[in-house]
Amino acid sequence: MTDVLEDLRLDERLLLGKPWTLVVWDDPVNLMTYVTWVFTSYFGFPREKAERLMLQVHTEGRAAVAEGTREEIERHLEAMHGYGLQATMQRVDG
Known part of the structure; x- marks a missing residue:
């Protein structure tokens, strides 16, 4: 049964293609509280996760958020x- 599930997962990955990642970049314009609000209101992230991602954007210059x-x-x-955040998308390696 495990082999069948593995085959189904592989087929699903091949069908959908490689996944993509949304990267949000630090900018000198948006406040940290605003970025946190965007992450909680748009993505529905819990406040703790939104703050963690916002701090990653602020300290590391970017964060993969989706x-x-x-x-x-x-x-x-x-x-x-649309929210005024700098973001890009990239293919997930692997």
């Missing part, structure tokens, strides 16, 4: 730009 199909990440990317 992963999914290309279409999902394109939708998130457009939303982040």
Whole structure:
């Protein structure tokens, strides 16, 4: 049974293609509280996770905040730009 599940997962990955990641970048414009608010209101992240990601953006210059199909990440990317955040998308390696 395990082999069948492995085959199904492999088929699903091949069908969907490699996953994509949404990266939010630090900028000199948006306040940390605003970035936290965007992460909680748009993604529905708990406040603790939103603050952790916001601090990663602030201290490391970027944070990967979502992963999914290309279409999902394109939708998130457009939303982040609508909120005034700098964001890009990239393919997940592996």
